[in-house]
Amino acid sequence: MNPNSAVERVKNHLSYKLGQELIKPTMGGGVFRLLKIARNHKIQKKLNSNLKYPPLESLKDYPQSLELQNQLGYRLGEEFLNAWKFWWCGGLLYFYLRIPSIKAESRAKQNIYPHQSYFKELLMRVKHIEAINDVFWSSKINDISFRGQLGQDALAYVLNDCKKQGFFVDIGAHNGLMVSNSYLFEQLGWKGFCVEANPKTFAQLKQNRQCDVYNFAVFSKNIGITRMATSCNSGLDTLELNLTAAHKARVEKGGEITYVQVPTITFDELMVNYPQISHIDFMSLDVEGGELEVLKGIDFNKYSFGCIAIEHNYFKDAQKEVSELLKSKGYRMLMWNAFDYLFVRDERIRWNY
Structure with a gap:
């Protein structure tokens, strides 16, 4: 029996064995x-x-196991076990007289199961929304400061079950305070690091945050020193390699473009500093058009992620490639807003999006 299969574990129940x-x-x-x-x-x-098994509800094939429990064989076994408790006063006779009724009940459950599954998924979706609402309200009471531009940090907090210990990565962290997706987690006591390529903005980041900070441009491969396009609007800074004509026009609205030399690094090279970490609970990725290149430099066989917030604003051409790459690595888009996509592992998807 595979302990990580809900279906196999249900088939190992005594009710199922008797029912067969x-x-x-x-x-x-x-x-x-x-x-x-x-x-x-x-x-x-x-x-x-002495064996320890994960909860059935946490397993990928849990919905199929529920369907199995509604089948006639399981129901008969379940009813027989209940009747056996009262064998001394005619429990078994009562069971055999009830068999036609049990069969009818089983057929009825089979007919409503698809709708029942839909409503369970809908209920879970509502519970997630309520959890997010609770987080925002409790933040006022518990003095938790959310800084994500559109609540990305609150969503990540809920998806990580509001835990107090975890590991975060913030690539394109800017000054670490303004609309920061990771500031909350540092305040909660999580470990992690921030990366910012612009040397001037990095100086602010270093002053504002207590976690590890790195002054690099994260890319798909280490290409040594490269150039970054900057202006007075530092929130739009990007590598010259990622600078499209449309984004160049946006950067120029913040003033004349200047170019600075920045060192490059890959995600995997940064993680060498954390040999004990293989799972990142939350990663925020906002590098103004270079998100796909950052993802290409990640060994997804070595590192896993609880959830990933990725900016998509302005860069329509790369959106499909980002989604397809992450899908090939076992991640699906849970939701999106005006600026970011939020990806989670396939098995975390409880409803259709």
């Missing part, structure tokens, strides 16, 4: 055969009593 015997056209051995199955199951359970 009960639905046979001819059940040789009758009650004695069922008691033998129950005895063997008890022995097996005792041998595996």
Whole structure:
């Protein structure tokens, strides 16, 4: 039995094993055969009593296991176990008289199951929305400061089950305070680091944050020194390699463009400083058009992510490539706003988006 398969674990339930015997056209051995199955199951359970299993609800095939529990075989086994508790006062006779009713109930459940599944998913979606609302309200009470431009940090906080310890990465952190997606997590006591390429903005970041900070341009490969286009509007700074004509026009609205020399590095090279970390609970990626290049430099076989916020504003051409790359690595878009996409692992998706 695979402990990480909800379906296989349900098939290992005594109710399922008894039910498979009960639905046979001819059940040789009758009650004695069922008691033998129950005895063997008890022995097996005792041998595996020290094993620890993850909750069924956390497993990817949990919906399929629910469907299995609504099938006739499982229902008969479940009813038989309940009746056996009262064998001394006619419990078994009552069970056999109830078999036609159990079959009818099972057929009815099978008919409503698809709708039941939909409403469970809808309820979970509502609970997530309520959790986000609760986080915002409790922030006023507990003095938690959210700084994400459109609540990206609050969403990441909820998706990480509001835990107090974790690891974050903020690439394109700017000054670390203004509309920062990672400031909250540093205040909560998480470990992590921020990266900012512009030397002037990095000086502010270094002053504003207590976590590790790095003055690099993160790219798909280490190409040594490269040039960054900057203006008075430092929030639009980007590498010359990523500078499109449209973005150049936006940068120029902040004043004359100047170019500065910046060192490059890859995500994997930065993570060498954290050999004990293989899972990043939250990564914020905002490098004004260079997001795809950053993602290309990540070894997704070595590092996993709880959720990833990626800016898509202005860069329509790269949006599809970013989504396809992350999908190929096992991540799906959970939601988006005017500026960012939010990606999570496939198994975290509980409703259709």
